[in-house]
Amino acid sequence: MRAVPTPSGSVGYTDHGAGPALVFVHGFLLDKSMWLPQIVHFVPLGYRVLCVDLLGFGDSTPAPGTIPLTAHSAALAAVLDAAGAETATVIGYSIGGQVALDFAAAQPDRLTALVLSGTSAAADGPDVRAERLALADRLAAEGVDDYAEEFLPHLLGARTLRDRPSVVEHALTMIAAADPEGAAAALRGRAERPDYTEVARALTVPSLVVVGAEDSFDRGVLAAELAALIPGSRLAVVADSGHTPSLERPLSFNAELEEFLESVAGAPRPGPLRTR
Numbered sequence: 384m385r386a387v388p389t390p391s392g393s394v395g396y397t398d399h400g401a402g403p404a405l406v407f408v409h410g411f412l413l414d415k416s417m418w419l420p421q422i423v424h425f426v427p428l429g430y431r432v433l434c435v436d437l438l439g440f441g442d443s444t445p446a447p448g449t450i451p452l453t454a455h456s457a458a459l460a461a462v463l464d465a466a467g468a469e470t471a472t473v474i475g476y477s478i479g480g481q482v483a484l485d486f487a488a489a490q491p492d493r494l495t496a497l498v499l500s501g502t503s504a505a506a507d508g509p510d511v512r513a514e515r516l517a518l519a520d521r522l523a524a525e526g527v528d529d530y531a532e533e534f535l536p537h538l539l540g541a542r543t544l545r546d547r548p549s550v551v552e553h554a555l556t557m558i559a560a561a562d563p564e565g566a567a568a569a570l571r572g573r574a575e576r577p578d579y580t581e582v583a584r585a586l587t588v589p590s591l592v593v594v595g596a597e598d599s600f601d602r603g604v605l606a607a608e609l610a611a612l613i614p615g616s617r618l619a620v621v622a623d624s625g626h627t628p629s630l631e632r633p634l635s636f637n638a639e640l641e642e643f644l645e646s647v648a649g650a651p652r653p654g655p656l657r658t659r
């Protein structure tokens with residue numbers, strides 16, 4: 384694990400392999416370890432895989448209060464600077480996808496391509512915003528343990544919950560480790576995020592939108608709307624998956640991502656394995 388200081392706190396990340404940089408950004412209550420199936424797949428293919436802990440999660444500083452998405456996307460730029468990577472493909476999941484959209488707006492010259500999984504561009508309406516703020520207060524007061532039971536059936540699909548116990552265990556381990564103040568601060572920041580619809584419309588980099596076929600947050604709508612906004616984007620629907628296809632159906636997710644990356648730049652030539 385490495386760490387880089389930012390004005391909003393220290394940001395933890397891992398850095399494996401050599402080649403074109405892929406930056407992975409995790410979802411709410413999770414951490415950078417959610418991308419283990421992608422590290423294992425893409426490093427031997429000749430990519431440099433950077434997995435970042437959002438401020439408030441994992442090895443990043445638990446920051447109380449409110450963490451705006453701009454602070455998370457500035458943290459991605461700080462990680463790229465620290466890693467000496469001028470540009471990267473950013474792969475963001477759920478809140479991480481919205482951080483990736485913020486990065487696309489703030490650092491367009493550093494973005495090679497964009498992958499958005501289980502996410503949407505629009506701002507929250509007043510009801511959803513109020514729910515997020517109430518949940519932030521609840522998590523800060525109660526911790527995450529009780530909420531984990533409510534969250535899990537939305538995070539993972541029914542098939543995963545029934546037949547993939549190691550995935551369920553990994554998800555529960557990440558959630559149990561989440562800092563309640565950090566989670567609350569991330570929720571407050573997400574609730575006040577801007578609308579990224581125009582950012583999505585203005586994207587000029589190759590883009591892939593991924594969604595699980597049984598994603599209960601998406602309800603068969605949001606990813607298709609997002610893909611329709613982004614000029615020339617591809618939409619990949621992963622069968623037998625809920626909200627988190629990279630963990631639930633890693634072989635399918637990795638195959639979609641690999642094909643997309645090859646279509647963008649051709650396959651890199653695998654180099655020596657390096658872990659920093």
Ligand SMILES: O=C(O)CC1=CCC(=O)O1
Binds near residue numbers: 409476478600626
């Ligand atoms: O989209 C949501 O509100 C819920 C969610 C699951 C993972 C994440 O980042 O957010």
